[in-house]
Amino acid sequence: MATRGLQILSRLREAVLTGEYTGGMRMNEADLAAALGVSRTPIRNALSTLGAEGLLDYTPNSGYVVRTYTSKDIAGIYEVRATMDGLAARLAAEQGLSDAHRGIIHKIVADGDELVASAAWSDEVRERWVELNHRFHATIAEAANNDYLGGLIRKARDIPLIAQLRFRWFDGEDLLQSQQDHTEIFDALVNGQGGRAQALAYEHSYRAGRRIVTHWRKHEAKRPERGERPRNAA
Amino acid sequence: MATRGLQILSRLREAVLTGEYTGGMRMNEADLAAALGVSRTPIRNALSTLGAEGLLDYTPNSGYVVRTYTSKDIAGIYEVRATMDGLAARLAAEQGLSDAHRGIIHKIVADGDELVASAAWSDEVRERWVELNHRFHATIAEAANNDYLGGLIRKARDIPLIAQLRFRWFDGEDLLQSQQDHTEIFDALVNGQGGRAQALAYEHSYRAGRRIVTHWRKHEAKRPERGERPRNAA
DNA sequence: ATCCTGTTGTCTGCATGCAATTGACTTTTC
DNA sequence: GAAAAGTCAATTGCATGCAGACAACAGGAT
Numbered sequence: 001m002a003t004r005g006l007q008i009l010s011r012l013r014e015a016v017l018t019g020e021y022t023g024g025m026r027m028n029e030a031d032l033a034a035a036l037g038v039s040r041t042p043i044r045n046a047l048s049t050l051g052a053e054g055l056l057d058y059t060p061n062s063g064y065v066v067r068t069y070t071s072k073d074i075a076g077i078y079e080v081r082a083t084m085d086g087l088a089a090r091l092a093a094e095q096g097l098s099d100a101h102r103g104i105i106h107k108i109v110a111d112g113d114e115l116v117a118s119a120a121w122s123d124e125v126r127e128r129w130v131e132l133n134h135r136f137h138a139t140i141a142e143a144a145n146n147d148y149l150g151g152l153i154r155k156a157r158d159i160p161l162i163a164q165l166r167f168r169w170f171d172g173e174d175l176l177q178s179q180q181d182h183t184e185i186f187d188a189l190v191n192g193q194g195g196r197a198q199a200l201a202y203e204h205s206y207r208a209g210r211r212i213v214t215h216w217r218k219h220e221a222k223r224p225e226r227g228e229r230p231r232n233a234a
Numbered sequence: 235m236a237t238r239g240l241q242i243l244s245r246l247r248e249a250v251l252t253g254e255y256t257g258g259m260r261m262n263e264a265d266l267a268a269a270l271g272v273s274r275t276p277i278r279n280a281l282s283t284l285g286a287e288g289l290l291d292y293t294p295n296s297g298y299v300v301r302t303y304t305s306k307d308i309a310g311i312y313e314v315r316a317t318m319d320g321l322a323a324r325l326a327a328e329q330g331l332s333d334a335h336r337g338i339i340h341k342i343v344a345d346g347d348e349l350v351a352s353a354a355w356s357d358e359v360r361e362r363w364v365e366l367n368h369r370f371h372a373t374i375a376e377a378a379n380n381d382y383l384g385g386l387i388r389k390a391r392d393i394p395l396i397a398q399l400r401f402r403w404f405d406g407e408d409l410l411q412s413q414q415d416h417t418e419i420f421d422a423l424v425n426g427q428g429g430r431a432q433a434l435a436y437e438h439s440y441r442a443g444r445r446i447v448t449h450w451r452k453h454e455a456k457r458p459e460r461g462e463r464p465r466n467a468a
Numbered sequence: 469a470t471c472c473t474g475t476t477g478t479c480t481g482c483a484t485g486c487a488a489t490t491g492a493c494t495t496t497t498c
Numbered sequence: 499g500a501a502a503a504g505t506c507a508a509t510t511g512c513a514t515g516c517a518g519a520c521a522a523c524a525g526g527a528t
Contacts, residue, residue, distance in 0.1 A: 005512085149310060239481070
């Protein structure tokens with residue numbers, strides 16, 4: 001069993017990512033300690049780590065606050081993310097997919113085709129697609145064989161609320177388009193077409209990012225209060 | 235004045251980056267506390283943060299060890315770094331340089347020309363070039379107007395020993411080549427040629443990375459002992 | 469009413485003591 | 499002699515007390 005500090009860290013990170021602790025909330029050490037049933041020490045450790053990860057903002061002698069993301073932040077992150085996904089695809093193509101990786105991605109693409117062909121749009125379909133999409137990109141990142149890149153892609157993906165919101169506005173048409181993208185990217189990968197894989201993956205991720213930014217702007221417009229007093233978390 | 239913890243954090247980070255605490259060393263809390271004249275608490279905080287930044291490896295109930303970088307790690311990091319520098323250059327070009335940024339970069343390029351023309355290669359010239367080069371890239375990153383990207387570029391630059399070693403093998407010919415690169419990149423930036431700026435910046439950084447990896451491999455070959463018992467730091 | 473100032477309450481920063489874990493070393497057993 | 503079991507020293511994990519910083523508030527002077 002991991003140490004208490006690590007468990008707390010996971011819990012708090014999850015809470016921030018899922019939006020349970022929403023942007024602007026103060027992370028009061030004593031309150032969190034009471035809520036989670038430990039002393040302030042492991043809490044402080046976890047907060048410090050989350051601060052270093054960029055999920056919390058820190059002010060000396062004042063404490064940690066859940067970071068808020070503007071639509072400009074999101075746009076910037078997605079510009080980087082798309083570039084990284086493009087890089088991962090190029091590297092994977094240039095090195096050539098291993099049999100194992102090719103098999104995995106082939107299966108994912110085939111399952112995607114089946115999903116598109118067989119089912120009408122529904123929440124269940126969305127769930128399934130989220131999983132296929134995730135594995136598709138994770139496998140390419142792995143095939144790129146660059147740990148540093150893999151870590152950055154993961155970090156750029158773990159942004160509060162994004163995981164929840166990302167596919168909320170997805171519809172059948174988006175699904176079809178995305179699946180076609182996956183098919184083309186896979187084709188480029190197996191044929192060792194690095195430049196094509198890069199361009200396709202970039203565009204694929206960029207478009208996803210643009211969709212999120214658009215909706216984030218609306219989300220943003222609905223809560224114009226920036227001067228509001230920060231409420232306590234936990 | 236910042237808190238003790240933050241001062242300790244800066245000091246330890248610097249010590250790791252400059253190689254004072256070299257790869258594989260154990261970061262013993264009590265020893266560090268004694269050496270730096272504080273209690274274990276701010277030490278633990280700093281170690282935790284450095285762990286999150288990736289400079290230290292952490293094992294529960296065992297502690298923190300200064301991370302070691304293989305030449306493959308370095309190559310991976312520089313592949314990403316080159317891609318980021320390319321992205322920054324493209325974004326800067328596409329948005330158009332502000333008058334201020336254009337002025338700053340223009341001056342840097344002019345100073346570089348002067349340096350190349352007037353002086354023979356020497357340690358002083360190297361020092362001056364390091365500074366010009368740093369400001370050149372930092373200014374482009376700033377002009378890209380993407381905080382997330384800027385942060386990643388900074389993190390990819392702050393790798394232990396790299397800052398020290400990066401220009402150790404630089405000679406007059408490398409200087410000339412690099413200055414020409416800067417001139418072309420600047421030209422692309424002021425003309426709004428995003429694609430060209432991206433390609434040039436990528437290649438410029440990629441070449442620097444390849445030089446480092448080559449030398450790192452030799453460095454690596456000289457100390458084949460991987461199974462050595464970790465010595466204590468501080 | 470506004471500004472300044474002293475006060476007080478709340479929260480973080482830090483030190484320290486003790487518990488828990490680990491890994492090395494010693495002893496025991498076959 | 500080798501493997502297993504037990505012991506011990508060293509080190510990290512955690513809780514807690516207290517000091518210090520900061521922000522909000524109250525009261526008084528202008």
